[in-house]
Amino acid sequence: MDLPEECWELVFNLVDHRHRFSSLSLICKLFLSITNDLVTTLAVSRPTLPLLPDLLRRFSRLRKIDLSGLDGDVDPILSRIAESELNLEELDISNRKNLPTHGLRALGSKLKSLRRLNCSQIGSLRDSDLNTIAELFPLLEELDISYPELGLSDSCSFLRPVTDVGMLSLSSKLKGLRRINLSGNHFITDQSLVFLSKDCLLLGEIVIHCCDFITQNGIAFLFRRCANLNSVSVSGIRFSLDDSTFHDSLLCAKALRVIDFTESVIADELLYAIREASLPLNKLILANCRGFTFSGISFLLSKHQFIQYLDLEAANFLTDDSMFELSEFLRGITFISLSMCNKLTDSTLFCLTRNCPFLNEIKMAGTNVGAKDLSFSTGSVANARIKYLNLAQNRSLGNESIKHYATLCPNLQMLDLSNCEGITEEGVFKVLKRCPEIRYLGLNQCIGIKTFLVDFELSNLEVLCARGSGIDDSGLALIGNRCPQLLQLDLTGCLNITAKGVKELVQSCRALREINLKWCNNVNVDIVAWMVFSRPSLRRIVPPCGFVPSESLRNLYLRHG
Structure with a gap:
């Protein structure tokens, strides 16, 4: 007990799950005080509502409050939070029929430190709501207004969706915005991106999935005007390089580190253009994309050999031989997803463990892992860094295969074997014996267990x-x-x-x-x-x-x- 309180804080910060604080807090008043100060996030559920005033007093260093699990009216709760005088930085009010305007006004009148606001899945989100948010919290840096249609309160709400008019009001008032998620707002167009590009000069990350009227022209404008843009995530875009506009805009995106073109139509020419732009790329997501080939992705990766995160889900042109070639460019990779690439077998898995020394996570769900004879893998090398392995939906996978994978990945913490009908308790026993660090085990639909x-x-x-x-x-x-x-x-x-x-x-x-x-x-x-x-x-x-x-x-x- 002579150890200074600051040292105890350092020790407790090493605890992997905050729920373990409940045990520590029972030991003595000092530990209770320290654990109270280390709790910075509170998720409010219906059973905790009667205790909310006590909780707000007890955890005086709360920085985030999550109300997404509450149904009904949360205006009184927001008013109560406003009275607590917490130095709150993040608020989650998603999954509601309507924006809780009255509660937000009470919060905005007293809370000036809010930086992150999650308003996703708000049923009747309108342009006027965006104006209200911007006026109440002018210092917002991160805003999520995604998928408002998921919680529509009535059919009349279709007449008042978020449009470019609301985005103009929002962007003009939130000059310090750094991240925004616009996914699922079907009535915004490229003009909204123009507004954001002109007004929000610090914008670094934008997510635009399922926005029907967003095109590559709007994205190109972002690239040209947002000097700080480091992450772009879009889906369902049909990219074309018939003219040089988009190609030239990529040359302006000097800070771009993350590209996510999920479910888009891309061509090898786009990948060539990304390579030519010499971006500081460390994360690339091309999941379920169509139109590109091995030539394009190989040419791109040969330039970006220090990429850390790569998602090529459903790239069905990939074979074991082609993955062997790509692995030569993936020396710094920490995460790779090759799920639904049905031509890939055990050879690819062994190749990755051998050639990618920093690899931490592998996703190969729905491939053909387990189909090959393991005799070819005698030269395989164990990779102690791999912590996560997803081999779900591999119908050919059997006990002998997973025993060998356990040898290759001795420090596994997460293993998913769901929908692998050939797995029995004998194979699971061997894996758990060789990988004692496993924390998560997925055996869904494993009827052999x-x-x-x-x-x-x-x-x-x-x-x-x-x-x-x-x-x-x-x-x-x-x-x-x-x-x-x-x-x-x-x-x-x-x-x-x-x-x-x-x-x-x-x-x-x-x-x-x-x-x-x-x-x-x-x-x-x-x-x-x-x-x-x-x-x-x-x-x-x-x-x-x-x-x-x-x-x-x-x-x-x-x-x-």
């Missing part, structure tokens, strides 16, 4: 997703005995489990916070009450079908957290 044959403790496993698997009561009992730190368990559609197995698991997993029993038709709904009172750590329960609690019972459960 019946039990959980593990005779050693999995002290790091925190999340187990086993939706639609063949797991039974004996498997649940083993999970409970072997996974003391399990936090989340998804058993959706597991028809072989009963209340008996669930009870054994819940009794053993003292840290369990979430359990999903949806469509577990053989689990009695009475198990819900038992779980609420038997496992205080639980925060979220998705009950079996047929569970209809009375109002008094619902309130009782909510009072238990």
Whole structure:
């Protein structure tokens, strides 16, 4: 206890999950005070509303409040937050029917420090709402107004969407805007990008997915006018280099580090132009793009050999041989997605582990991994940096293959084998034996998994997703005995489990916070009450079908957290 408080703060900052602070805070008043100060984010749910005034006083260093999980009127809540005098920097009010204007006015009158505002999925978002936001929070640096149509309150809202007029008002008042997400606003045009380019000189990142009237001309204008632009994310654009305008605009984008052209139509000429522009590119996303070939992507990557993030999902021209060539240009890569590239096999996986020494995450879902004989991989090299491996939807994948991958990636923390029908508990046992650091294990729809044959403790496993698997009561009992730190368990559609197995698991997993029993038709709904009172750590329960609690019972459960 003689250690200075500042040192304890450094120690506690190494804790990977903030929910573990609840245990530390019980040790002594000093630890309670320190953990209170280190909590900077609060997600408000309906059960926490009665405690909100106390929480706002307790966590005086809150910087972000998330109200996206609340339904109904949040104006009174925003007014309460305004009275707390917190130095709030970020607010999430997404997933609402309407913008909570009254609450925001109360907040804006007292809170001048707000820098980030999330208003995504606001049902009836209008031009006047954008003007209100800009007037109330003139110092905003990040704004999300994406996908307003997802929460439309009535059909009349179609008559008052966000348009270029609202964007003109917004851009003229938010001179310090650095990031904006406009996705799903179908009535804005290239003119909105012109307004942003002229007024928001600090704009560094823009996201424009599913905007029907945004074209490459608007994007080209951004490139020419926004000297600080470092990230552009668009989708569904048909790029053409018939004239030199777009090509010349790329030469002006000297700060561009991130390019995301998801689901767009691009040609090799565009990739040639990106290479010629000599951009400081470190992230490239061409997921589900059409029109380009191996020649174009190879030519681009040969110039940008220090790219760190690459997504080529559904680039079906890729083969094992072509990936061998590309891997020579990926020496600095940390993330790669080759999902849905159905010509790729084990050869590509082994090539990446061998040739990419900094690789941290590999996504090869829906490929042909597991189809080749493993005898060719005798020269493969283990890569201790790889922490995440997604091999879901590989129908050819079997136990022998994943045993070998576990040897190549001994420090795995996340492994997804969902929809791999050839995987059984024998293969999973070998993987867990060789990769003791695994925290997330995805076994969804793995019908070959019946039990959980593990005779050693999995002290790091925190999340187990086993939706639609063949797991039974004996498997649940083993999970409970072997996974003391399990936090989340998804058993959706597991028809072989009963209340008996669930009870054994819940009794053993003292840290369990979430359990999903949806469509577990053989689990009695009475198990819900038992779980609420038997496992205080639980925060979220998705009950079996047929569970209809009375109002008094619902309130009782909510009072238990």
